[in-house]
Amino acid sequence: MVIDLKRCTGCFGCVVACKAEHHTPPKVFWAKVLRNESGKYPNSTRQPIPVICMHCKEPECEKVCPTGATVKREDGIVVVDHEKCVGCRYCVVACPYGARYFTDKWKDYFTGKDEPSSKYAEYSKKKWMEDSDRGVVTKCTFCVERVEKGLLPACALACPAEARTFGDLDDPDSEVSKLIKKKHGFRLKEELGTDPSVYYLPAR
Amino acid sequence: MAETQQKEMMCAPRAQLEWGFGGRRKLRDGALLIALFLGGIGAGQFVVSTWIFNYPLSAVIGMIFVAVGKSAAHLAYLGRPARFFRLFLKPKTSWISRGLIAMIVLIVAGVAYLAPYLTPWVGMTWTAWTMTDTIGQMFLYVAVVAAFIVMVYDGFVLNSCKSISSWHTMLLPVMFFTYAIAGGVAMSALTTMFDSGSTLSTENLVVLDGFLLGAMFALVIFYVMNLYASDMTGKESLHRLLMSKTAIFFIGLALIAGLAVPLALTLVHQAGIQGTIATTLLAISALLELAGDLSVRHSILKAGLHAPVI
Numbered sequence: 012m013v014i015d016l017k018r019c020t021g022c023f024g025c026v027v028a029c030k031a032e033h034h035t036p037p038k039v040f041w042a043k044v045l046r047n048e049s050g051k052y053p054n055s056t057r058q059p060i061p062v063i064c065m066h067c068k069e070p071e072c073e074k075v076c077p078t079g080a081t082v083k084r085e086d087g088i089v090v091v092d093h094e095k096c097v098g099c100r101y102c103v104v105a106c107p108y109g110a111r112y113f114t115d116k117w118k119d120y121f122t123g124k125d126e127p128s129s130k131y132a133e134y135s136k137k138k139w140m141e142d143s144d145r146g147v148v149t150k151c152t153f154c155v156e157r158v159e160k161g162l163l164p165a166c167a168l169a170c171p172a173e174a175r176t177f178g179d180l181d182d183p184d185s186e187v188s189k190l191i192k193k194k195h196g197f198r199l200k201e202e203l204g205t206d207p208s209v210y211y212l213p214a215r
Numbered sequence: 216m217a218e219t220q221q222k223e224m225m226c227a228p229r230a231q232l233e234w235g236f237g238g239r240r241k242l243r244d245g246a247l248l249i250a251l252f253l254g255g256i257g258a259g260q261f262v263v264s265t266w267i268f269n270y271p272l273s274a275v276i277g278m279i280f281v282a283v284g285k286s287a288a289h290l291a292y293l294g295r296p297a298r299f300f301r302l303f304l305k306p307k308t309s310w311i312s313r314g315l316i317a318m319i320v321l322i323v324a325g326v327a328y329l330a331p332y333l334t335p336w337v338g339m340t341w342t343a344w345t346m347t348d349t350i351g352q353m354f355l356y357v358a359v360v361a362a363f364i365v366m367v368y369d370g371f372v373l374n375s376c377k378s379i380s381s382w383h384t385m386l387l388p389v390m391f392f393t394y395a396i397a398g399g400v401a402m403s404a405l406t407t408m409f410d411s412g413s414t415l416s417t418e419n420l421v422v423l424d425g426f427l428l429g430a431m432f433a434l435v436i437f438y439v440m441n442l443y444a445s446d447m448t449g450k451e452s453l454h455r456l457l458m459s460k461t462a463i464f465f466i467g468l469a470l471i472a473g474l475a476v477p478l479a480l481t482l483v484h485q486a487g488i489q490g491t492i493a494t495t496l497l498a499i500s501a502l503l504e505l506a507g508d509l510s511v512r513h514s515i516l517k518a519g520l521h522a523p524v525i
Contacts, residue, residue, distance in 0.1 A: 045228035047525055060525055075375055077311040078301035097301050099232040101311050108524055109229055109376030115240055115293060127290015146294030192465060199524045203377050 012153070012167065012186045013196060014061050016214040021059025022047070028169030028193050029063075031140065032154060034135035037120055039112040042166045055114055061174070062167065063111040064089060064151035065199065065207030072102035072111065072150075080147075087180075087208055088153045096147035107200050110209075111150045114143070153186035180208060189191040222391075228448045228520040231379065236515035240361035243291065250288035252398075252509050254271060254318065258362040259399025261325055262407075266359055267423070270415050271332040271346070273406040277399065278329065280320045281365065289315075309370055310375055314368030328354035329423045330519035348417045366395035380449035381521045383444055387515070390434045394508045399426040401501035401508075417497060425481040426499070432474050435511070448522040465514035473507010512516060 017085065021044055029035070029042035066089045073081045073089060080095035081102055088128050091102075103111040119128045127133040133192045143149045153162035158177075162168070167175040178187035185211070196210035226500045238244030257280025290296040303319070308314040326333075327349055334341040344350035370388030377383050407413040421480035442453040456465045475501040484496050 040517045043224065045226045045524065047523075062524055071375075071377065074308045075310070077303070077305050079304050080301070080411060084408055095298070096295065097298045099292075099302065099311060101293075101309070101372070103233050103454040104379070104519070105376045106519065109521060115234060115294060148294075161463070199521070201380065207290070215345065 012063075012164070012208070012214060013176045013178075013190045013210045015174045015176070015190075015194075016058060016060070017212060018172040019044075019059050019061055020172050020174075022171065023158075024171055025061055025166035030167040032157075032165035034138040035112075035143075035149070036114060036139060036155075037123070039114055039149065041112070041149070042111075048194070054112075057140040059150050060168075061213075062108060062110065062199075063209065064153070065205065065209045066151075066153060068206035068208060069204060071105045071203075071205055075101045075103050075105040077101065086158075087148075088158070089150075090152055090155060091148055091150060092145045093142075093144045093149070094145070098146045098148065100148060107203055107205065111148050113148050114145055116145060121125050125179045171179065182211075216452065217342050226523045228451045231516075233393055233520040237517070239436065246288045246292035246525060248509070249515055250285050250292065251391075251512055253280045253284035254314075254365055254369070255290060255395035255512075256398030256402055257285060258321060258365040259395035259397070261321070261364045262366075263396065263399035263423075265328070265355055268403060268415055268419070270403060270407070270413065271329060271357060272410055272413070273403045273415075274325070275329055275333065276402065276406055278322065278325045280402075281318060282326075283463055285318065291412070310368055310372040314365060314372065317361045317368060319365035321358055321365055324354045324358035328358055328457060342486070356370060363392075367392045373515070373519075376519075377422075378521045378524060379452075380445050380514070381386040381452035381518050381520065384441055386434065386438050386441060390431070390438060390511075392428050393427060393434055394511060397424065397431060397504055398508045400424050400427060401504040403499055404501045406495060417493070418430050421484050421497065425478070425485070425503075428474060428478045428481060428504070431476065435470065435474070446522065448520050452518040452520050455520070456514055461514050461517045464510040464517070468510035469507045469514055472503050473510060477504050479508070 023044055025042045026040060026044060027156055033041060035041055044126055045062055047058045047060050048055065050056055050070045056117045070083060070089050073083055077099065082092065083089050083090065083121060098113060100113050103113055116125060118125065119132050122128045127136050157164060163177050167177045167197050168177055176187050179187040180187055182188060190212065191210050194212040196212055197209055198207045221496060232238045234244065235248045236242065236245035257277045260277030260280065261274050264277060275312040287485060290299060302315050303312055306316055331341040331345050367388040371392040373382035373387050376383060400420060400423055407415045442449045455461050473495065480496045480500040483492055488496065
């Protein structure tokens with residue numbers, strides 16, 4: 012995926028789309044938008060930085076996972092098998108991007124209680140328990156179930172500024188590869204050697 | 216909580232909230248700290264008691280710390296304790312797997328080594344091997360090697376987290392090893408006070424303890440200097456250790472109560488004090504050292520900050 016920081020307005024549309032798609036409980040953000048403040052008044056700027064799992068080619072989370080629950084698929088997507096995860100959270104502390112979340116309990120968004128307060132919350136709880144479960148670690152899946160059907164990940168589809176481009180990084184003719192080459196794409200914390208699969212295009 | 220969440224949404228050093236007391240699950244996350252502490256002092260006590268002092272009762276207590284205390288604390292911490300067996304599946308890349316496999320080896324080989332000593336307690340006689348013959352010594356060697364791994368692996372677990380500057384240092388395995396051995400000496404000292412049949416010389420314990428306290432003091436100073444010389448996140452961690460609520464544990468309990476006071480008490484003990492006062496001083500020193508060990512581990516976990524993503 013390529014995220015164009017020049018286009019991102021920090022509207023949090025991707026965050027909402029991800030929540031609607033995966034029904035993540037409160038305080039769990041598979042897609043989030045961080046605020047980067049730099050400079051000093053009056054020459055200060057605030058830049059939104061959308062962050063998701065980087066689906067690294069050398070994922071630290073996979074290396075440290077003692078159970079083999081975190082695996083890298085052939086297509087490069089890093090997923091957690093919630094049937095195998097024991098909830099030790101080694102991957103959560105080892106991930107340099109803060110992309111992983113441990114969920115002990117499902118909680119309602121509005122009441123903060125274990126019991127759903129509406130029919131939608133009931134549906135959300137059911138979906139979350141089916142797809143992710145409690146007592147385990149969860150993370151962005153690049154909407155693998157959508158990608159397998161040839162659809163875009165929810166965050167990329169929802170972005171009103173079209174800041175996100177999804178595609179095959181291994182194909183030099185793909186739009187993502189061309190964008191990275193043309194606009195000097197960079198990656199977060201490249202120095203750690205994790206080889207992330209999410210590129211950013213500079214804001215200026 | 217809203218403030219914590221707001222901070223998490225900034226491009227700034229981000230506190231790790233998974234391991235140690237006060238994490239996302241408050242008290243339950245502290246079980247991991249207890250597991251690391253009990254594992255360290257238990258393995259340390261086993262090594263000190265068998266390898267240096269030949270004191271089987273103390274080795275049994277160390278083994279109980281590892282087999283019961285550490286194991287139970289780990290299970291209490293896990294999100295899915297029923298799947299604990301999965302933790303042993305990836306020793307090739309994961310330090311948690313390596314450490315826990317070493318823990319099982321330590322328990323099995325340690326109990327096998329101590330079997331001739333333990334069986335009379337239940338009215339049986341063990342004839343298959345003794346603690347001093349070749350088989351017994353073989354179990355001891357295996358158990359001691361496994362105990363060394365148990366003492367250092369938690370340092371390597373933290374060291375493998377590349378984005379946490381205060382953890383990503385080789386000083387941590389060395390520090391945790393030294394603290395574990397010192398914890399073992401302190402526990403052996405406490406055991407000998409309650410064991411009327413003990414022939415262990417407290418003089419030897421005090422000399423070894425003094426040496427270890429000096430080494431621990433030097434290592435903590437190196438650790439602080441290392442953080443001072445590291446990147447912005449490392450400096451922020453140092454600020455947490457020295458200037459935030461964590462300072463109560465790091466400066467108050469780990470440095471002053473856990474190192475400076477026991478060191479002073481050791482020197483007083485060495486001055487030639489005998490009898491009940493000497494025993495009391497030794498007991499206070501041992502208890503303070505154990506509190507310092509727990510506090511230093513707690514402080515290091517609490518000071519763990521992830522570097523900002525950009």
